[in-house]
Amino acid sequence: MIRGKVAIVGIGQTEFVKASPKSAWELAMEAVLAALADAGVDPAEVDGMCRYTPPFEPVSEPMLVRGLGIRELRFFSEAPLGGEALGAVMAHGASAIVSGQASVVVAYRAMSQSVGGRFGRADGRPGGADGGTHIVVPEEENRSFSWPYGLMSPGQLFALWATRYMHVHRLSEEDLARALGTVALQQRRYANNNPCALMRDRRLDWETYLGARVISWPLRLFDLCLENDGACAVVLTGTERARALRADPVYLLAATQTLAPYREPMGIYTEDLLELFTPAAAARLWQGAGVGPGDVSVAELYDATSFMTMKSLEGYGFAAEGQGWKYLIEEGIGPDAPLPVNTHGGHLSEGYIHGMNGLTEAVRQLRGTACNQVPDASVALVGAPSGSAVVLAR
Amino acid sequence: MAIIPGMTELTRPYWAAAGEHRLVTQHCRGCDRIWHPPLPRCPHCHATELDWRPAGGEGTVYSYTVVEHATHVAVADQVPYVVAIVELAEGPRIVANIRGCAPADVSVGMPVRVVFEQVTDDVAIPQFVPAEGDGG
Numbered sequence: 001m002i003r004g005k006v007a008i009v010g011i012g013q014t015e016f017v018k019a020s021p022k023s024a025w026e027l028a029m030e031a032v033l034a035a036l037a038d039a040g041v042d043p044a045e046v047d048g049m050c051r052y053t054p055p056f057e058p059v060s061e062p063m064l065v066r067g068l069g070i071r072e073l074r075f076f077s078e079a080p081l082g083g084e085a086l087g088a089v090m091a092h093g094a095s096a097i098v099s100g101q102a103s104v105v106v107a108y109r110a111m112s113q114s115v116g117g118r119f120g121r122a123d124g125r126p127g128g129a130d131g132g133t134h135i136v137v138p139e140e141e142n143r144s145f146s147w148p149y150g151l152m153s154p155g156q157l158f159a160l161w162a163t164r165y166m167h168v169h170r171l172s173e174e175d176l177a178r179a180l181g182t183v184a185l186q187q188r189r190y191a192n193n194n195p196c197a198l199m200r201d202r203r204l205d206w207e208t209y210l211g212a213r214v215i216s217w218p219l220r221l222f223d224l225c226l227e228n229d230g231a232c233a234v235v236l237t238g239t240e241r242a243r244a245l246r247a248d249p250v251y252l253l254a255a256t257q258t259l260a261p262y263r264e265p266m267g268i269y270t271e272d273l274l275e276l277f278t279p280a281a282a283a284r285l286w287q288g289a290g291v292g293p294g295d296v297s298v299a300e301l302y303d304a305t306s307f308m309t310m311k312s313l314e315g316y317g318f319a320a321e322g323q324g325w326k327y328l329i330e331e332g333i334g335p336d337a338p339l340p341v342n343t344h345g346g347h348l349s350e351g352y353i354h355g356m357n358g359l360t361e362a363v364r365q366l367r368g369t370a371c372n373q374v375p376d377a378s379v380a381l382v383g384a385p386s387g388s389a390v391v392l393a394r
Numbered sequence: 395m396a397i398i399p400g401m402t403e404l405t406r407p408y409w410a411a412a413g414e415h416r417l418v419t420q421h422c423r424g425c426d427r428i429w430h431p432p433l434p435r436c437p438h439c440h441a442t443e444l445d446w447r448p449a450g451g452e453g454t455v456y457s458y459t460v461v462e463h464a465t466h467v468a469v470a471d472q473v474p475y476v477v478a479i480v481e482l483a484e485g486p487r488i489v490a491n492i493r494g495c496a497p498a499d500v501s502v503g504m505p506v507r508v509v510f511e512q513v514t515d516d517v518a519i520p521q522f523v524p525a526e527g528d529g530g
Contacts, residue, residue, distance in 0.1 A: 122466040134514060135397045135468050142431045144399035146489045148519050150461055150469040151477045159459035160479060167457070167502035217460035217474075217497075261437070268479060269431065269487055273457060 003290055006094040007242035007249035008392070010039025010235035011360040016198050016351030019114035020229035028059040028110035029067050031231035039235040040245050041104055043068045048075040048102025048236075050089035052109055052354065056082055059110045075102035079257065082265050083302050086355035087388030090255035093236045103237060109356040110231035118227045119352075122152035141266070155224050157266060158305040159216035164273050165311070166218065169322040176218055179325035181209045183306040183341075184222045184348055186334050191345025194371040198226055199349040223306040225347035232356035234363070250366045253289035253379070253391040256281065265385040276308075276315045277387025286317070289391035293317040296391075297377040298365045299339055300358030302384045303346045309333070312383045313341070335372060343372040355384050366394040395468045396513040404432045407446050413518050415510040419486050421447035430486035449482050451508035452525065456481040460497040476500050480522050494523030 012034025014020070014027050022030070036043055049064065051057045061076045075096040079088030093105035113119065137147040146152070151160075166176050188204035191197035204222060212221035242249035258281040262270035286292050293316060301312040310324045318339055319327035333341035344350040344361035351357055362380035364370040370377075382390040401409055408431075411418040419428045424441030435442050458478035464470040476492040478500070492500050493509065505525035510518045 120465060123468075133395060135395060135466075136400045137397060138400040139402045139405050144401070144405060145431050148397045148399050148513070149477055149489050149491050150397070150464075150466070150472060150475055151489055152469075153465040156459055156461055156465070156477060159461075160457045160477070163459055163502060164457035213462070214460070215463040217462060219459075268489065273479070 002094040002098050003253050006097050006252045007239050008234050008363050009237050009242045009245045009249055010035040011363045013232045014230050016228055016230035024058040024110040024112035025063055027231035028108050031233040032108050035233040035235045044071050045104050046070050046106050048096050048105035050077050050093045050107040052085040053078040053080040083355050083385040084265055084388045086384035087255055087390050088257035090390045091257055094252050094255050097238050105236040108233040109354050111353055112229050113227045114229050154304050156216045158307045159219045162218050162307045179328040180223050180306040182328045183309045187342045187346045188349045190343050190372045191349035194345050197345040197350040225304050225352045228351050230351055232353045232360050248367045250363045251393050253393050254285050255390045256285050258387040263386050276311050281387040285389050291379055295379050296381050297379050298374045299341045299381040300362050302355050303348055340374050358382050362392050397468050398517045412520055417449045417451050417508050417520050418446040419449055421445050449484050453480040453482040453506050455502055455504045458500050490522045493521050
């Protein structure tokens with residue numbers, strides 16, 4: 001149990017831009033230094049580090065250790081499966097602190113999609129050429145069973161989920177568009193009030209949303225996340241140290257990772273395609289946190305697509321199974337909704353830092369320093385794909 | 395430009411069968427269950443005595459998407475195309491394109507049957523067409 005034993009004492013980020021002239025290494029250093037400065041901790045004190053497994057995270061622990069002159073790490077770990085790593089790096093870091101294996105843990109994520117390959121493109125990834133005429137897809141995580149059919153990118157996978165959702169819960173195309181558009185438009189409105197957001201100056205209305213080109217039916221352009229460069233970092237310590245460092249530490253109530261057959265983020269062979277994660281994983285999260293969905297003031301839910309925001313509302317228990325779309329249309333996710341969601345603009349409109357910018361936003365909300373501040377926010381949920389999650393409290 | 399599956403020891407029998415225009419799924423001799431994609435052992439009883447069982451080739455569309463924006467240069471000239479998860483009558487699900495009808499005519503639950511598409515001289519892959527259709 002990590003509840004009440006670990007806190008986030010520092011957050012840092014770079015600017016989020018379409019294409020940064022800076023290397024991923026420099027972006028990571030900038031974000032980590034900002035987080036350490038925010039915490040008031042000397043880089044030499046860092047003794048633990050958690051990151052996303054390569055090839056997702058391009059910046060290694062050795063690069064940061066020598067780049068920042070860190071004396072010695074005594075705990076470092078990597079978490080696989082892309083965005084799922086968000087809850088995992090927090091779980092690993094917190095576990096290291098609770099078990100005494102580290103005292104100051106940095107977790108970071110540096111994105112350099114402008115040079116490092118875009119997640120929305122499949123061309124740049126390994127796939128050898130056969131005499132220059134054919135692409136041979138190496139068998140890895142069942143890709144050789146999907147790529148030959150042109151199923152290659154996350155957006156296409158989420159479209160498969162969305163179609164199934166429409167069928168099972170008897171939605172018309174218009175119903176789905178109203179629900180997902182509610183997500184896209186509200187997250188854009190939040191971003192319009194967030195000076196750090198890539199989409200701060202771009203308005204989005206229903207006409208533009210509905211008129212946008214279809215990427216992978218039933219998903220349109222504005223249902224899909226951004227691709228960009230930037231980095232975020234957070235600093236974890238034990239609660240005693242946290243209280244000495246600052247008046248407003250943000251406490252970890254729970255941090256989880258979870259895996260069941262074919263429920264990795266790009267898994268498609270799971271028995272029920274619509275089950276993002278097992279109900280037991282959500283129950284375990286809330287039990288560990290000692291709070292329930294009704295206690296949450298604000299949620300930052302992983303939104304590779306608007307569909308994920310909707311489905312996560314069901315998965316974590318804010319809406320009944322199959323009712324997320326109605327909940328969105330009736331209640332929304334705006335500042336006056338029962339649950340404001342993705343208050344920074346999310347991956348759809350602030351920037352895509354693989355969930356880490358949702359984590360930093362949750363910390364700002366609990367400190368009371370967010371752009372779109374939820375009044376008196378006391379508990380925040382940060383959701384990641386496949387049920388990996390973090391629950392925070394001030 | 396064709397996109398062809400790389401093969402491993404585990405997956406080669408599936409594609410070799412497809413090359414002979416046969417659809418097969420892995421089968422456990424111990425507990426008589428089948429599944430897809432291939433695994434080193436039976437995921438139910440952990441037996442290593444596995445073989446390949448022919449599937450009838452009938453199925454239904456479990457879900458689908460119409461890809462209108464190509465994310466790989468190799469499929470740039472194919473959009474729009476339908477990617478479906480097809481649930482075989484025997485149970486396992488496989489990914490395939492739906493051929494032989496317009497994207498707008500595809501629906502979840504639609505009965506489909508397997509056909510084989512020759513993507514190179516040596517490689518054929520299972521695809522599906524509407525069960526009533528002539529396969530286009």
